[in-house]
Amino acid sequence: MASCSDILRSEFPELDGEVFAYVTGILHSSGADFESVDELVEAVGELLQEVSRDGKDERAIRDVCQRLFNCLQLDEARAQRCSQVLLDAPIQLSQITDGYDASTELLPGLLLKRGQTSMVNAKKLEKAEAKLKAKQDKRMERDSVKSSGPLVLEEATASQAASKKETRMESSGKNKSYDVRIENFDVSFGERVLLAGADLNLAFGRRYGLVGRNGLGKTTLLKMIASRSLRIPSHISILHVEQEVAGDETPALQSVLECDTTRESLLREEKELTAKVNAGRGEGTEGARLSEIYAKLEEIEADKAPARASVILAGLGFNAKMQQQTTKPDLLLLDEPTNMLDVRAILWLENYLQTWQSTILVVSHDRNFLNTVATDIIHLHSQRLDTYRGDFENFMKTKEERLKNQQREYEAQQQYREHIQVFIDRFRYNANRASQVQSKLKLLEKLPELKPVDKESEVMMKFPDGFEKFSPPILQLDEVDFCYDPSHYIFRSLSVSADLESRICVVGENGAGKSTMLKILMGELAPVRGIRHAHRNLKIGYFSQHHVDQLDLNISAVELLARKFPGKTEEEYRHQLGSYGVSGELAVRPVASLSGGQKSRVAFAQMTMSCPNFYILDEPTNHLDMETIEALAKALNKFRGGIILVSHDECFIRLVCHELWVCENATVTRIEGGFDQYRDILKEQFRKEGFL
Structure with a gap:
């Protein structure tokens, strides 16, 4: 294979000694720093185009750089066999020309003789050199961070124009309003400006839904408000429920009830005292104490616990310290509260939030939830906030x-x-x-300067087809029993089947076994009894609701795919990521710096890289914005293969699924009436239990 020097001499025979030595010096000393042909083009492409006498266009220059980049992949020994003198560092042009003496013989063929002019603009050389130095500095800084410990991410910052009137009212204690007015403020994340000159007005008692594309700054805005980086009157109390909280397999409503510590403590004591009395071990004071307990339970309306303020906060993941607050916050900030809730819990949450007396600002991409809860919608786009009265529709x-x-x-x-x-x-x-x-x-x-409509780009997704005709059965569970603990079976005599035309949604309360069933279908968990059958040519793609746990957050999305699927070019990895909206600088940023929705898109790109013919998706819409959810639904509808998914997003379920499985009572039941019938069943249960 030709060396870098050979390629340069062949493609640019007119190249003078100075430019030749400069370019080969870069390739020799910094070749290992080039991660892609794009970086090589950026370093020397403009310079080579400048000196090209045959007028090579950008594409031709890129082809040459691709050959040079391929050559740099060889080991160092081959690189050192270049026929010309190679420099250990980029040439400082100004230093060379300032100190040059005509008698110098150290670098023959490199320097020009006095009176001889170079064919390349000196400023071009200096500009290329500055670009390379900046790139090397950035690489050294990144490597230093990696070697010194955990990845340190950029932090969000907020700034706000001062208002003398508000400052005066705040200091005098005369401001008694619970409305929130934040005017003329900016929010940035590192060097990226998320909001510029924005205004946010929240009237007390109204419920605002904050919507917008992934990565524009919705979560960051909530954090700036919660931390009071933006000025909020000190008498307004704020409670912030973040997007990602740890969860477990406990059913949502049961978790809520258990977090009502006062109620649980009284019921526990009542049970212990009753047991003592029944066993004849009482001391004579139990009756009086039981009367006190019953009175207290009646006072706190223990039978209506799910409707209490502490209950809703517990259900959303508030910790023990938050639970000790005696009053509702004046401003409740919720970031994707429905992400980890099942359909039953979402219905309950929707009904409860409609009774909330103070102000709510909620980030959500659940269209149905916003239609039920929101009185106003705030749209974040183009670095500003626009407010609309009414629900999402x-x-x-x-x-x-x-x-x-x-x-x-x-x-x-x-x-x-x-x-x-x-x-x-x-x-x-x-x-x-x-x-x-x-x-x-x-x-x-x-005339006022009017601007054309700033249209948001359409989100596109495409799941590559892996379709071919298989003889049934394709995927089947027959009389399956499963348990983690022999004293508690998750499934008994479970029998389900799916084919390459299936569009199945699995619903049910958290803890009912939905994710467990998916893992049995994939073969990750083995049945205690019964048979799992999968066609020998079945290739399953799996999306976990905890997909972030499967991603290395310290590397870029491009590096992630390269490690998972080695042997392809960077352009192929970028193309795959671009198919899911992760393009440009997003593809080379650390995954940890991406928003929740952008991380999901990276997970989709990784999942589809091997072209599965059957997808099993566990809560795929969590963190995705509405446009991406709609694009995901369209992509799944076009996909020629089988699909089983778990979801709580009503609109998404209606767009994609033709069949509904309900996971409950250690088995799975198919509901003929689809989601409408399931919703009616849940509402009837709520009425019987006194939740509605």
């Missing part, structure tokens, strides 16, 4: 109408400007019309 209609009006106004103004400009151009040099031309020019200056 009303927001969509109003936004669409607002965008149409904005575009119409912009187009009308453009036509008006063109009409005036035609007049100006026609009579610009007509002395008799000079005053009219001046008047028209002033009119143009006074």
